[in-house]
Amino acid sequence: MANFAELKAARDRRKVQSSFTDNLNSLEDGAKADGRAPNADVKPTIYHSLPADLEVRWTETRGRGIWSREKRRRGEIIFTEVQQSAALSTGLLATHCSACFVEASGVPLKRCPTCRIIHYCDTECQSRDWTLHKRECPALQKWATSVPSPSSETSEDKRQGKVIPSDAIRALGRMMWRKQKKGSSGDWAKQVDTMQSRKHRVRLSSNEKSSQLHTHMVHALVRYLGLESLDELSSYGIDSIAGLVDLVSRFTTNAFTVASPTLTPIGVSISPIIALFNHSCAPNAVPVFPRAPHNAKANEPMASVITLRDIPANEEVVISYIDTTLTKRERQKALKETYYFTCNCSLCEKPRDGAYVDSRESLYCPKNCGGLCWLPTEDDPLARCAKCGTVVKESDAILDVIRIGFVALKKVNKVQISDPQKAIQLTTNLIRILASARVCPFTQPLLALSRLHTTLLISNYRSPFDPNVAEISSPEIQEQRQTNQEDISALSEKQNQLDETIQSAKRTTMGLNRLLPFGHPIRALALTELGKLLIVDEPDPKHLKEKSDISSVAPSGSGSSALPQLAGTAKYPPSGPQRLKLAYETLVSARRELIVGFGGGKNEGGQVGVEVRKILVEIEKELGVWKEGIRGAIADLPKTTGK
Template sequence: MAMRPHVWVLSAVNLDQYCSACAGPAPAEGGLKRCPKCKTVRYCNSECQNRDWAWHKRECDALQKWAATAPSAEHAIPGEAVRCLGRILWGSQKEGLDSPWAQEIRMMQSNRASLQPSAFESQTHLAHSVVRYLGVSSPQELEPYGLRSAGDLVDLISRFTTNTFTLTAPSLTPIGICVAPAVALANHSCDPNAVIVFPRSPSASSAKEPLLHVVALREIAVGKEVRISYVDTTLPKALRQKELKEVYSFVCQCKLCSRAVPADPREALWCPKRCGGICPYPTEDDPLTRCVKCNAPIGDTDAVLDALRVGEEALDKATALQFRDPAKAKQLTSNIIPILTSAGVTPSSHPLLAMTRLHQELLIADLPTALSQETLDETVRTAAKYSAGLQSLLPKGHPVRAVALGELGKLLAVDEPSPPSGSDAAGRFPPSGPARLKLAYESLVKAHEELLIGFGKAGGGGQLGREVREAIVRLEKELGVWTSGIRNALEDTRAARAGPSSK
């Protein structure tokens, strides 16, 4: 199922990188056209700008007034939640308060009655920001938007908070937020049978983008619910339940949460005897833990608990520093990953999996300016560990797993700056030369197969599927050149050994 969201906005850091009308990336030639009035939003071309004007007209004035009264340049652009709520309210006026468009917004579930105490402060702050953004000075001035009381505004904010989807690029990179009431009807499961993606299919023109797709990951029987996940399903149960309770006000009782398992791969250690089994994480209350396969006990559980605590703290710090101080963030991930690994934490477990992913992103960001064989190989190894960690958590075809495989394949296909030779290349990972290209090809083929599931077969796996397919074709040609070269060299060698008499 594919549809355009009711409203969407880009996050502030992406306003100069993506079109505010179609959410497409900046064109390679010419870049984006900036709105000459607010100088905040940008567009691919005049067509996108003209198409968005009916929505941007009111927003443009609000952005200018907000910037004029901002205490600093850092706060000159309101947050994405404020801008999205503004578009919802102006859209309700534009479409009509009794229109199906506005009614669908009002039909979304509000959790005002069951709000957690921790949510009151943030929602109150958001309400004040929305009032300021709209430029109203009294509750009566909100009535034209269909808000007749403070409670109506809180209800709207609650509906927005619990029914907003992340707007992503085809690579799953978050670029903003959106609201699609029909899709918000789908309930949650930590083991979902469907996912939400923005694949940018070739059949859809930019005038119809961004197009939200709901894609089935497996067969869904007649009468069964279509279920999506509201949270990151690679997180352990306790963290998933915490977020679901705080944001969505319910306790999840899906199969993944209610089914008892000997060891969750999201919270597991390798067997100390290396039998291939895993051990559940120890806890402060129950430090004794054994391998579920051979029953071998973990020895120093205090060291494991210390490593996990340090890992959690470092992950939070590194995530906060990722864009502000990437060098410091990379130093943290580089130091903590070996500690978690030496403690026996499996690649699929938290916080190692999340730390590995962050380390990969930081390494990739450095590649254009610091491409060396050592850096490239470390990035490949990190991507391989992250992809391997996802294999035991996510089903085949899950977009996150498919994208990770594609990233690994693309990294393996990067030209080696100074490939090792002879004994230096023996038995190492990643391999070098033709073996590296072959591994890149195999990874991309698997990625393409999974992209056709997670991003939709009809659209060829979306934009990312097309890019991976093109990379596969290039590698096929390159591998063909290698094969022909080797075959010709062997024939020349045989001919030289045989001598003239063999002709």
Template sequence: MSSFSGLKASRISKESKSYVASSSTSEKSPTTHPLQPSSTEGENADSEQVIYDLPSNIDVRKSNTSGRGLWAKAYHRPGDILISVKPHIAVLSNQYLNSHCSNCFGSSPASSLKRCTTCRTIWYCDSTCQNKDWVLHKRECAALQEWAKVAPSPDVSVPSDAVRCLGRLLWRRQQKSNDGTWVKSVEAMQSHRTSIQSSSFELHTHLSHALVRYLGLSSPQELVEFGLSSARDLVDIISRFITNTFTVTTPTLTPVGASISPVVALINHSCDPNAVVVFPRASDIPSSQEPQMQVIALRAIQPDEEILTSYIDTTLPKDQRQKALQETYNFDCSCDLCKISTEIDPREAIWCPNSCGGTCPAPTEENSLSRCTKCKAIVKNTDAILDARRVGQEALDKATALQFQDHAKAQQLTTNLIPILTSSGLTPSSHPLLALSRLHQSLLISALPSPLTQEALDDAIRAATRSTTGLSAVLTYGHPVRGIALAELGKMLAVDEPMPKEPGSPVEAALMYPPSGAARLKLAYETLVRARKELMVGFGRVNEGGEVGREVREGIVALEKELGVWKQGVRNVLELV
């Protein structure tokens, strides 16, 4: 499960009256798992009695260490679909409202979408999607119109994704029986009302004000019609939302919205997960059932083994992972990856200073002593490495913030810092080099010129290669992020070269990267084959690797034909000679 990234960014000034009880921050934060019922919260005490619509080979259990969770009752292979469910509630992010259908989340050209003529904010594929969504949109439509009337500026004429998702959640709750499974499963999700940290109190306050305003209420008492009898209940529902929200992604893993699924929210966290949550858009799932959330096994899962996903980006080093988990989910991770180990974490590794091929732990402020695990050589330039990592993190933060506002500046930052981190000895999987490489790749691809130039294409390919190399060292085989990265690299290698390069000698040809001509096509083919194998795991074998996996298969078939034509042409030339 991942927190919705736009929560803190979308804040609007509210009335002075607070709907959040000030006592919420006075209690100390317990060190429990986010899905573990707290003894101080009666509303979660009977959560294990909720009947969830789970497959027969998955079970809800409770452990002393991680609280409630999901366990496998049978053996599952990598690529097996463990759970497939449509979220209780899902909303598009504001920037995708006019390019995606708000019902099925399918992407379409603006010219083919149909806009709600009343609120003029929500778009649909067709009348079928519009009619299906009307049960919720009829309330949302009026709320959006009222919000726009009093918006202080065009930038906030539509409420944040979080507010719209919470609004839909409460309107749906109005339509459901308080004794029903739907409401009980939402109430069973973990709330951190009793342990909200001071750093999060402002966020809860702003969300509370915005939600009350969006619902058109004038006092806390009016929340009763939504099943909320007090300010405490309002904080609870917001806390449950923040803790249990999933980011809806496209089949290429681009974040496009937020969703809530109490069943999938039962799954506990590990920084080294055996399963992953994806939205693959499988060919056998009708659009009326989209967006479809699926939990896929990344590794073989044995009977009576707990199913675990990651709530955060696991390419980050341990201290940043722990910080993210504590801030959003209020617990410290003790998974195998976070335990003290004598092995070097590839996320924090540097090459041996003697170039023996071994690696060393990256020096830290607390422990600057570092030596190669292979030849035992001592790293001497620790201050330079520390400075490079610090400057690299600062550049990453700046470039991430600027990537949409000032693309050129963000690209300049990544271009300048990657060589510095590389020359300081960081391995491709080490942070912040890997993160900068991934961002650099994204910036280069989005800036590819038209007409395409050989230099721009080759630069993007080299950046993609650096990213896939780093990802392969830190993520499990078949992880969807690895599969998508390989697919992007393979597709670029398969693009027709604007101006093929002619190496001067066999040695130059062997050293040239990316290669040119037939060697390039062969590499593209091999890369796409690797990508499809991993996509078949990360997005499900039954799904054929999802939408991307099916596209990659078509690319492989096309390359096979192209390589066949090229080989036949060579044979014809040789026969003539």
């Protein structure tokens, strides 16, 4: 029989769960009261870590925002902050350090001996994270013990999502524990309490997705924190269930993705100061996690806000909450569903008429005049070239192709992990269909399919020489390798796969370059990816089978970073030394953009920028070897006497 304490605890748990449900169903009046101008009376003096040359201002149309008091140059780091309330993605907890978010490389991580879930690089990271993990550790254990033991039919991988709380719940827990530690009168608590809340927009109907999400998160958070009575909420500065719902709303509205230096999502974080930056689909700044080479582990994960263009004094600094390569309709839908507002930035306000055509929604002119046409829509099926006025025929057929493209995109996203070959086949077919309909490579959904197609091809390609290392080799070494291979046809097939991957990466880069400004991190990384593909060893080098001009091997002396335009019948990508020369020029251009998107100076374009610099040094050595060989060959030629 359960003792009195156990019965009381069970009763309190039932009481608090019942209270949650009752309060969630009675929030409508309070939500309406929350519709006032959010936090209009809050003084910005609580943001002591905000640099003096940045200022928090209030406007009637956009609420709070951050403005630059001084003129800014493109690529300038205007704000940096170590993320204190961040949680790794569940699938990375065993492979990344939960303190600095660095991936294990060679040396195994050290696991917390108590919860056996969280891992660290070393004792330094463990000690630094102990302030929060000492609260997190027992919470993780209690959560895990509430899940039945694994059976022979249930693998540990399938149970992982139940044994470990979601990223959002773990980040919320860390946010609340830090808020509790700093005290309700501290700056951190005040900053959290003044973040924008959208609880007045959450519909209380059980059929509403947003309401279900908030209800689920509230119950999960209570379970994770181990709350057994409403009185325990007061230690977190919360006096009611409505206050807890409000806190969850603040989190869901302001949380952002922690990314690796290659923009791969690896976790979730909350930063009240970064949350102050307002949104624009044409942003002048971008938040990134560059992992700069000079940063100590104690300063990671470090988020930086970097300017994408020159910003004059007294201009608002704005970032984008969403993918800006999406169409206007998709952007507005994403913002409405997650952030509950309609964007009226300069890009969204441009009308669908006149000489302007948004590249995200465009077709090439039917007469090839060089102009663009708007994609036809159900509301506006008539489309004509903005340059020559030629009307686009067969609008219905184009509409069908676009619909099929978006449906296929969703399907590919679902099967890309379970069946990558099917995903490659789908993207290949759809790219051809959309291109044949004259859809531009920078138009959705063709751009999204091209980006996904490139990712799938890179994952699918394996070098026949070394599956893990991309080497830079001279033509002589490549020729020797080829003659040592028994199956020449297999090498030829590998060569075709590599070339197709490079061509796909080039199409993706061209599309992104059209839509994103110079130095945008996504654009810079796409260019870096293209350059790295160009230095992968060729399994079946075409230049060894053809005559080549010896004088074309040396790198250009102009130092131009522009990609060469291969005209006429020239095949892209080139082979041999010309390919390496192209790789060099591509990576030089990529590094220039990385230094903008991830910060210059000590940042050196972040971790990726440093890696590219090292690759460029190696390419220069290889090109130097070829150049010296050419000079030697020229020196051996018989000298002629002019008359």
